[in-house]
Amino acid sequence: MKLSAFHFDLPDELIAKHPAEYRDESRLMVLNRKEQTIEHKQFKDVIDYFDDGDLMILNNTKVFPARMYGNKEKTGARIEVFLLRELNAENRLWDVLVDPARKIRIGNKLFFGEDDSLVAEVIDNTTSRGRTLRFLYDGSYEEFRKKLDQLGETPIPKHLNREVDEEDAERFQTIYAKEEGAVAAPTAGLHFSKHLMKRLEIKGIDFSEITLHIGLGTFNPVEVEDLSKHKMDSEQISISQDTCDRVNNAINTKRRVCAVGTTVMRTIESSVSSNDRLNPYDGWTNKFIFPPYDFRIANSMITNLHPSKSTLMMQVAAFAGFDFLMEAYQEAIKEGYKFSTYGDAMLII
Missing domain, CATH: 3.40.1780.10 (QueA-like)
Incomplete structure (x- = not known):
């Protein structure tokens, strides 16, 4: 067909x-x-x-709350990061989509949270699914995942054209x-x-x-x-x-x-x-x-x-x-x- x-x-x-x-x-x-x-x-x-x-x-x-918003180092540009898949738990490696993608290069750092308590570095941008980020976080893996849950939001589809609400x-x-x-x-x-x-x-x-x-x-x-x-x-x-x-x-x-x-x-x-x-x-x-x-x-x-x-x-x-x-x-x-x-x-x- x-x-x-x-x-x-x-x-x-x-x-x-x-x-x-x-x-x-x-x-x-x-x-x-x-x-x-x-x-x-x-x-x-x-x-x-x-x-x-x-x-x-x-x-x-x-x-899981897969959509996060960070700020790019130096410029402070707001970047949406969509967590797709955990690649390596020990090294905090994730496949992600970034938007706007054209602004993100290997080596760029992104800061998350009001106090910039979570930092990620772009280590690869050649994957078919977007980018690979390494999150830089000193705490335990459990604390790291808790932090992702705090900073992420429910990933309702973009085509709904609305903000996430409590109900979601x-x-x-x-x-x-x-x-x-x-x-x-x-x-x-x-x-x-x-x-x-x-x-x-x-x-x-x-x-x-x-x-x-x-x-x-x-x-x-x-x-x-x-x-x-x-x-x-x-x-x-x-x-x-x-x-x-x-x-x-x-x-x-x-x-x-x-x-x-x-x-x-x-x-x-x-x-x-x-x-x-x-x-x-x-x-x-x-x-x-x-x-x-x-x-x-x-x-x-x-x-x-x-x-x-x-x-x-x-x-x-x-x-x-x-x-x-x-x-x-x-x-x-x-x-x-x-x-x-x-x-x-x-x-x-």
């Missing part, structure tokens, strides 16, 4: 700037692939589509987040409230967890018309033996297996055995899923409504069916559904 096939016009007012008042009261569009029907519900109605023994797979990654620290995080390492939230999971999860458990729905630490590569624009030429950035994933046992048991007993989000779907499709069962894995994935694609683990998925031409939208099109998804998106626009990070949700069965 070609990139241009995934274009659609989305009015600006349908990009959600803020989350719904209550997590589980965002809207839910239910797509039934077999019947080719579309229903309009609230997210908490998702419980009606699952039965005792069905399984939901969650991404338990936790977003809580709402740009799933309620089951535990493994720190993501710079963006697994957005499908943002709709789950404690109350809804308790109701699902009481009904007999099982949960298992994987980890995919979301990097900014997930959101990189596709710049080639031939999708097979697009390269995804690698992201760290982990699938435990316990998760495999639960997932494979659900498959063997013909239960509904639901991937909660595109990150979960990419993770489980990255480690499949020859007999279509899930294997444990710790490592990296750069899997890019677009139509046509034969999914082997999950038979349902929960996802948000994604921007035009995004890799996220392409993966969902592969699962729902391209024509059916395009029809659903047009209906969503007509019905005023909200798109993107803080937007509404979709259940595909």
Whole structure:
């Protein structure tokens, strides 16, 4: 398929700037692939589509406060530093993006905090992801990480065009987040409230967890018309033996297996055995899923409504069916559904 096939016009007012008042009261569009029907519900109605023994797979990654602001030595110019990935804990080395990038050279020092209590030196600017910084800090590693947390802010997407507020620290995080390492939230999971999860458990729905630490590569624009030429950035994933046992048991007993989000779907499709069962894995994935694609683990998925031409939208099109998804998106626009990070949700069965 070609990139241009995934274009659609989305009015600006349908990009959600803020989350719904209550997590589980965002809207839910239910797509039934077999019947080719579309229903309009609230997210908490998702419980009606699952039965005792069905399984939901969650991404338990936790977003850390990755966006920081420093001042360049001598000029005092304000520089945004976006922490992407820790390269070496002992040497305090991080891959980062800097903005404005043109002002930053190897050897430049950046000062953070009102008292300049944290200093970083640029030691490399040739990485594909931006720059490599060495943070200069005398305290222990634990104190250093605490300092990063103090100086960083919740990395809500730039396209929201607004300042971070107090609400974001809580709402740009799933309620089951535990493994720190993501710079963006697994957005499908943002709709789950404690109350809804308790109701699902009481009904007999099982949960298992994987980890995919979301990097900014997930959101990189596709710049080639031939999708097979697009390269995804690698992201760290982990699938435990316990998760495999639960997932494979659900498959063997013909239960509904639901991937909660595109990150979960990419993770489980990255480690499949020859007999279509899930294997444990710790490592990296750069899997890019677009139509046509034969999914082997999950038979349902929960996802948000994604921007035009995004890799996220392409993966969902592969699962729902391209024509059916395009029809659903047009209906969503007509019905005023909200798109993107803080937007509404979709259940595909």
